[in-house]
Amino acid sequence: MEERVDGRKLRFQHRRGEVLTAATEHALEKGLDDLSLRKVAQSAGVSHATLVHHFASKDRLVAEIVDRVLAETLSVPDLPRDDPDPMRAIWRRATGERGRRYVRLFIAITGRAMYGDPALVDAVASSMRQRTELIAAGLVRHGCPEAEAQTVATSLLAGMRGLFVDLLTSGDEQRVNAAFEDLVTELERRVTGWASGS
């Protein structure tokens, strides 16, 4: 047993990325509230010393997990620029099995940011700003006047964010999906209006 742990320790010595992945997986499953280096070490199958070697402290490890979750919930790598239905694609991705776990941790991180350190607030705010810009750019490609794009993007992103929270707490797929369809239908009406120049 001792040998196996030592073997793992050696194997993970230069695998910082793998340890971070395991730690992120732990956080996705259990949240950040009860996260400790001891528990992460246990579930990642590495020694406490290895964790400390790579991440120095729990705060540093949490910061890296947060970075990774924000990057993941922000990126939409499987959305081609000319996706004809980007809103539904984002929604499907975020409410799928994998996406839902990330969104749940993102909401938990946002909650912590409310009373957390300024660095956490900045990270969440920066993530929202980037995603707003992405959506605003998409809206402009769909005919939205430049001057309105940021406002509409802020509203759309807020709507989706709020619906995620509703879905993850109420579990009421039918009502929340209907509200999302309503959001998209209203957007499509506006896109038609932009196209006709009204």
Add this chain to the structure above:
Amino acid sequence: MEERVDGRKLRFQHRRGEVLTAATEHALEKGLDDLSLRKVAQSAGVSHATLVHHFASKDRLVAEIVDRVLAETLSVPDLPRDDPDPMRAIWRRATGERGRRYVRLFIAITGRAMYGDPALVDAVASSMRQRTELIAAGLVRHGCPEAEAQTVATSLLAGMRGLFVDLLTSGDEQRVNAAFEDLVTELERRVTGWASGS
């Protein structure tokens, strides 16, 4: 000093409500993450024994604080049933100095519910359900077909919830207020449509 503490202790002996108010105030200021009976006792000016006498445990105290915050962020006592502009009234109230503190704690509570005990999830979900019903009823009074009311209410509430999060993390009042105005303008367009029967 000892006498003053004892005096306070006596005064608070039968004032469970006042202690809860002081504890809620503490949570509004500092959040729930680092909340301890010791800190609450200190900021409420009561003894640890008095707190335990009234609330038995930290979990029980937190549950009562959560109840109170949900009740407060849910209730809209200063909105008359026939308020001509209920959305803006809700927004003004929630983004005012007092409302903002409650909304901030509500968001933090929601974040905790993501990995928290089922009781907390149920409390948040129940709060959202009640508020959705309130808004749906208001929409029907404004001409919204009964069959659409819950969907539109879910979408509106999600939009506001998402905008609160954006406002409290980004601090970008101008962009978020513009997005809220966009939300209301779109709603007003729909109300006009309902009135004309289209």
